[in-house]
Amino acid sequence: MSEVVQPSTRVTPGRLMSLDVMRGLTMMMMILVNNPGSWSYVYAPLEHAEWHGWTPTDLVFPLFMFMVGTSMAFSLDKRREAGQRLALLVRIVRRTVILFIVGWVLGLFPDVLWDIHTVMSSRIPGVLQRIAICYLLGSLIVLFIPRRIQWWIPFVLMAIYLIGMFAYPVPGYGAGSWDVEGNFCWYLDNQLLFGHTWSGSPAAGFDPEGVWSTLPAVASVLFGCFVGRALRPLADCMPEYVDEVVASEPTKIALHTLVRMFVIANVFLLAAYCSSGLVPINKQLWTPSFVFLTTGVAMHLMACLYYWIDIRGMRWGTLPFLVLGENAIFAYCLSSLVGDLLSLQLGETSSRRWLFEEVFQPTFGSLNGSLAMAIVYVVCCIGVTAILHRKRWLLRI
Numbered sequence: 001m002s003e004v005v006q007p008s009t010r011v012t013p014g015r016l017m018s019l020d021v022m023r024g025l026t027m028m029m030m031i032l033v034n035n036p037g038s039w040s041y042v043y044a045p046l047e048h049a050e051w052h053g054w055t056p057t058d059l060v061f062p063l064f065m066f067m068v069g070t071s072m073a074f075s076l077d078k079r080r081e082a083g084q085r086l087a088l089l090v091r092i093v094r095r096t097v098i099l100f101i102v103g104w105v106l107g108l109f110p111d112v113l114w115d116i117h118t119v120m121s122s123r124i125p126g127v128l129q130r131i132a133i134c135y136l137l138g139s140l141i142v143l144f145i146p147r148r149i150q151w152w153i154p155f156v157l158m159a160i161y162l163i164g165m166f167a168y169p170v171p172g173y174g175a176g177s178w179d180v181e182g183n184f185c186w187y188l189d190n191q192l193l194f195g196h197t198w199s200g201s202p203a204a205g206f207d208p209e210g211v212w213s214t215l216p217a218v219a220s221v222l223f224g225c226f227v228g229r230a231l232r233p234l235a236d237c238m239p240e241y242v243d244e245v246v247a248s249e250p251t252k253i254a255l256h257t258l259v260r261m262f263v264i265a266n267v268f269l270l271a272a273y274c275s276s277g278l279v280p281i282n283k284q285l286w287t288p289s290f291v292f293l294t295t296g297v298a299m300h301l302m303a304c305l306y307y308w309i310d311i312r313g314m315r316w317g318t319l320p321f322l323v324l325g326e327n328a329i330f331a332y333c334l335s336s337l338v339g340d341l342l343s344l345q346l347g348e349t350s351s352r353r354w355l356f357e358e359v360f361q362p363t364f365g366s367l368n369g370s371l372a373m374a375i376v377y378v379v380c381c382i383g384v385t386a387i388l389h390r391k392r393w394l395l396r397i
Contacts, residue, residue, distance in 0.1 A: 069224025103128025
């Protein structure tokens, strides 16, 4: 399913250290918000918005989607230019299938351990499943559609999404609803997924990684790809060793590129604000205004990290993020599996509940204890991936 790659100790041209760090930072936040000591005690910024609106937690998944696209600019464009489309297509399909199956199996665990029949009623969508589908669709667009047309595709996808949301008359509700029930995403999930949706959804039959909201999610990936293309020529000018200083001319070019990124990022944020009155910012529906917001934030973060890490050479403090970012999918699977194991009911309680009530809550209090337990969990995941980093193992699908 995966391969072990021995990375070089050098910063090779064509690879951005800042991208690995940003991926690790996002993964760290994802692990933190998914593993509190108790779901009854969580600080508001570490919870998702109930429906409309957003919190810092709602930025995590779209940041990861953005970076899927950014990575595509480095991994696909070069091989496309070298005429390796058929070999790439085989690899893309293989990776898509593996990612989807891994996500589906993670969704089965741990219930499948004592009831094999849960397979028949299991959830089909999910986090890795959405990444797999958007990676596949985004890759096909990058490989087979001319670049001059690719720039329009994210907006076309969002326009198609809005046509469905505003124009289709959902039976019993009408058209144009953005409520929990009655919106077109909810209706289509009920029609196509046949109850194989997330049990924690705000409305029965709806899934936050469902069918129709995948269209603007692909747009998030493509915007990330466009940013990656802007940074790729700069990455090719990167020095061979991490302690070398970038030559003055590439640095000037990089700074001009970053200024444009900041300007465009602010345009996206302004578009999010201006459109939110008509199309609410909503992660679970993955609305276009949410795409604009998260793309703007992602571009700001990517530009800042690129400036400090790849241009200025500021490496101090990046190692914890780097080790998570290098093996992000492994870290996600590890945190999910171990989290499920800790939540298994053992007698009258679970390991997670016992640790929280007997160790962290008495020591730090309820809210801080729940947060402290999540932080310890993150540190343990960093420790495991640090071992892989020390051995120079990159586990790739």
